[in-house]
Amino acid sequence: MKKRILTILTILISALTFACDCDDINPILEFYSSEYVFEGKIISKVYANDSLTYKVTFDISKHYKKGDYPKTLAFDVTAEEEYTGQWTSCDWSAKKNQTWLVYAYKYKGKLTFSGMCSNSKVIDYRPISLREQKILDNGNSFKIENYIFEYENGFNYCINVTDINSILEKGKIKEYKNQTILLNVSIDSNGNLKSVTRQRELIRKKDSIFNLTTKIGDANRNPITEFEKDAIELISQVKKWEVKKHEKTGINVPYIRHIWINYDLKTNKWGYEL
Structure with a gap:
């Protein structure tokens, strides 16, 4: 048996x-x-x-x-x-x-x-x-241009155009209690930054027929820490991103990228990972 x-x-x-x-x-x-x-x-x-x-x-x-x-x-x-x-x-x-x-x-x-x-x-x-x-x-x-995309197939992979490292080098030096956070970067169809939101506070409004995101928002349910505030302030300076296109039609679409921001207490340096 x-x-x-x-x-x-x-x-x-x-x-x-x-x-x-x-x-x-x-x-x-x-x-x-x-x-x-x-x-x-x-x-x-x-x-x-x-x-x-x-x-x-x-x-x-x-x-x-x-x-x-x-x-x-x-x-x-x-x-x-x-x-x-x-x-x-x-x-x-x-x-x-x-x-x-x-x-x-x-x-x-x-x-x-x-x-x-x-x-x-x-x-x-x-x-x-x-x-x-x-x-x-x-x-x-x-109409594909009316929706906000994240991980879906059929689109080009997009990264930042504005240099993130040069912005992080100007970040504040502090003894932060928290040293890492996942942020959501909302980009419009022309590659311009729209907003920066904490991942755990991101709200998605989805279409009832196609189950795709039409709007995003910030729940603001948890108090924002000093580290989170400074991280958001830094990434909000990354104004230009690559334009996301539907590969078959070439139509530009708005999208969300997720970016990890961290601060090393030993070196007093900011870092990121897309």
């Missing part, structure tokens, strides 16, 4: 260890970046001569994204491990007669989709959630 339990635990741990590592993608951002978003049934699945790929063709019953509305779309997909001889934890497959919700996008100039690390999925036995359905129904009204 103990041996059986140990075997089961080993299998579970192995499954967790090798599970496909995917970041959650907000459906509206995938919708926004997709060429087509549709519901459709796979009416054919044909393997290539070498069996390393196969072509699936969808009979489309409903388009969600504005544009042209083809009745069918076909995609070339990497074949299953039994044909390729290569297995990864991110393997997936599509089968004839399955009904899918598909977010189709272009990769290297070719239209494709994925059943892994995407919101594309089989909907025969597990229907679209009410939350995602609401996003799909309202997706064409989405």
